[in-house]
Amino acid sequence: MKNLIGLLVSLLLGVLIILTLASSPSFPEFGSVDINDRVAGEYLDNDNVEEVGSGNIVTAIVVGYRGFDTLGEVTVLFISALGIALIFSDKKQKRLDLKFKPNFMLKTGSRIVFGIILITSLYIIFHGHLTPGGGFPGGVMIASAILLLYLADDKFRSNIKGFKVLEGVAGSLFVIIGLLGLVIGTYFLENFIPVGSLGELLSAGIIPIIYMLIGLKVGSEISGIVDNFLTEGESA
């Protein structure tokens, strides 16, 4: 009986959404959109692109035009990592005993692969304003490299205090750079470093600096989450 009511409610919602969007004159057809009618016409304009200096327009929107939303997103990630650390807090912790030993190939292969993953993640973070990528996937790749170290060794525990200090410092530096923009220039997160020419590595003002800070912060947060999932307290 409950299954039938659930099925009817979700079918009703789906039919309502499809009928409303199909008959509305302001919802465009799939693929036939005029960019100059939308806000994106201003973002893709020739003069504005030269003024911001970043080749990747999505990076320019996420860190430049809408940088305050990125600050909110970093706050949400911080709150979720804080909640997980609060749930799994015990006095003395040891590594979770999962009853299978890591393979020999995993133990030796992970030493080479760890270096390759770390270099790739640093490349993606540094070139965030020239090629697709940026701070968020680069930070999660750093956490993936640490996850590989956890999987390859039974008794490994990383330096959690160092990660927490790094995360706090990176987050505070993000806010301090924004406040510097307020002090020197006119608004929060203003670009006060001279913008170079389009397409070089050292260009686009404060955008590479902020992406590097975001990458370090996201990487250390998710490493902390992985460590919390793989340990247990002494009393269990």
Add this chain to the structure above:
Amino acid sequence: MIQYAAIILFVFGLYGLLTQRNIIKMIISLNIMEIGLFIFIISIGFVYDGVAPIISSVSETGLLFVDPLPQALVLTAIVIGVGTTALALAFAKSIHNKYQTFSLDEMEEQL
């Protein structure tokens, strides 16, 4: 066609969230809803014969670009979805510590 598939994926996720009685299946249905929503939002900004919004030199700005604004919004939303899923799984693990089961019916019997 892919817009219809994305909306039906959202409806599947909602049906799974309403009817399943296992906590892990509820978290999986939440993730399915999120994936359907991301595909729908990006399909709003698509332009036929457009290229990805990356400019390498100033002289080639006569091209037709895809709308970059929905992509920036979905980038934020993906990371927030990860935070939500991780916190929900931590709660599920802590519940299993106390009740030794993941199913809501068996938890109601123990109360």
Add this chain to the structure above:
Amino acid sequence: MTLFDVITSVIGVLLLVLAFLAINSKSLIKSVLFLSSLSMLAVVSFVIMRAPDVAITEAVIGSGLVTALFVFTLLAAERRETK
């Protein structure tokens, strides 16, 4: 019907089939694996719709992080049940 329409229709049908299998399967680990492959199909559709930033982010997160967290939760629960 251009090639683009054919490919998007095939991907759409595969998305719906995988979602149905993920919700209605009996074992939990199979549902988690179906969710991971659903995420991979979403990455393919992001690349087709010319969004490389979103595709890289979803590929790293969907395959590396969310699947690993699900598997760690299920392994810890199974270990406690057989103790």
